[in-house]
Amino acid sequence: MANLVTSLCCVVLAAVVVAYAQRRSQLVARNQYERMGSDVTMQCGSLENDASVSWKVNGTDVKARHRLEGPRLVLTQVGLGHNGLYSCFQNPHGERRDTINLRIGIPPKEPSVTCRSNTYPKGFYCSWHQQHPTYIPTDFEVDVQHNQRALEVQRDPVHKNRCHVRFPEVFSSFSYKVNVTAVNALGRASYTISFDESTIVKPDPPEHVVATPIRNNVRRLEVSWNSPSTWPDIDNFPLKYFLRYRPLIRDQWQHVELSDSTSHTITDAYAGKEYIIQVAAKDTEIGTWSDWSVAVHATPWIEEPQQITSTTEVDPVIETKPSPTPASVEPHLGEPVGRADRSLPFSSTLLFGMLLLFM
Numbered sequence: 001m002a003n004l005v006t007s008l009c010c011v012v013l014a015a016v017v018v019a020y021a022q023r024r025s026q027l028v029a030r031n032q033y034e035r036m037g038s039d040v041t042m043q044c045g046s047l048e049n050d051a052s053v054s055w056k057v058n059g060t061d062v063k064a065r066h067r068l069e070g071p072r073l074v075l076t077q078v079g080l081g082h083n084g085l086y087s088c089f090q091n092p093h094g095e096r097r098d099t100i101n102l103r104i105g106i107p108p109k110e111p112s113v114t115c116r117s118n119t120y121p122k123g124f125y126c127s128w129h130q131q132h133p134t135y136i137p138t139d140f141e142v143d144v145q146h147n148q149r150a151l152e153v154q155r156d157p158v159h160k161n162r163c164h165v166r167f168p169e170v171f172s173s174f175s176y177k178v179n180v181t182a183v184n185a186l187g188r189a190s191y192t193i194s195f196d197e198s199t200i201v202k203p204d205p206p207e208h209v210v211a212t213p214i215r216n217n218v219r220r221l222e223v224s225w226n227s228p229s230t231w232p233d234i235d236n237f238p239l240k241y242f243l244r245y246r247p248l249i250r251d252q253w254q255h256v257e258l259s260d261s262t263s264h265t266i267t268d269a270y271a272g273k274e275y276i277i278q279v280a281a282k283d284t285e286i287g288t289w290s291d292w293s294v295a296v297h298a299t300p301w302i303e304e305p306q307q308i309t310s311t312t313e314v315d316p317v318i319e320t321k322p323s324p325t326p327a328s329v330e331p332h333l334g335e336p337v338g339r340a341d342r343s344l345p346f347s348s349t350l351l352f353g354m355l356l357l358f359m
Helices: 002-027 338-342 344-358
Strands: 030-035 040-043 053-057 066-069 072-075 084-090 095-105 112-116 123-129 139-146 162-166 176-184 187-195 207-214 217-226 239-247 254-258 263-266 275-283 296-298
Touching: 030 040, 040 095, 053 066, 112 176, 112 187, 123 139, 123 176, 139 162, 207 275, 207 296, 217 239, 217 275
Parallel strands: 030 095
Antiparallel strands: 040 072, 053 084, 066 072, 084 095, 112 123, 123 162, 139 176, 176 187, 207 217, 217 263, 239 254, 239 275, 275 296
């Protein structure tokens, strides 16, 4: 009897597990990827063709152009606006039977691929990108060949579209071949590049560029910098440098190419003018110039004007009040003032004598 009860319990438990799994599968959304511009058909679970269902998208009625064909929902000429979570419900009780996450996109096209060695002779890296968006998840497969042998490829932990490859040998005469394939749910596309070792060598820009004025030299600037920290063996694979500088008031650069020195004195700067300065680096024998370093600004030494202090003593100013004018010298109306007033009696006598002559 006990065995029978145990068997029944196991059967019931198994049935519950199966029912739960079926119910769970109905609740968990499944992804469906479709090509942009096409007509899309979504099937409501495993219902028969004569089943009657209703559909919702993101919890609301489907308003886009569509038609119903039994348990199937057909959307015409889909675009990005059709993306969403579609759910179907079986009539008449409205039980949810399926959930579909519809994603609209396009197949990938040939990716753009570039390779560069900024750690020569240690290794190189390749990066790639899609020139046009696909709107759906797209992965990349990378294959690197050298002398008919596949090389180990390490994907970059930070940059998802980059990988690193170690040089199997230095000064190799065999070319490298890199193939990158873009893959998504709607298709795949590949692109292959070939190159020689020497053509991809390009250091990173010099670091910690500093420009300082030289005391008592109004036309000189001392410029110094460090080799790029990513360059692994500066002793056996030295770099040469290219310096450019210009005053902010002009657009034309002046250039100086240097061997392996990490400093230079500018001797022809305009006095008192602010300069912008940058440096680039290159392997002394192969490869191409790096990008320019971060620009720095500096102004040649300017002599500070000396303050002039006077030693002449200034006599103190004594404030005085005007003395009142003596009453004896103040002018009074009706009284003769000066020499012109004293000549008045003589003029009167002369006038009287002339009148007597004419009488």
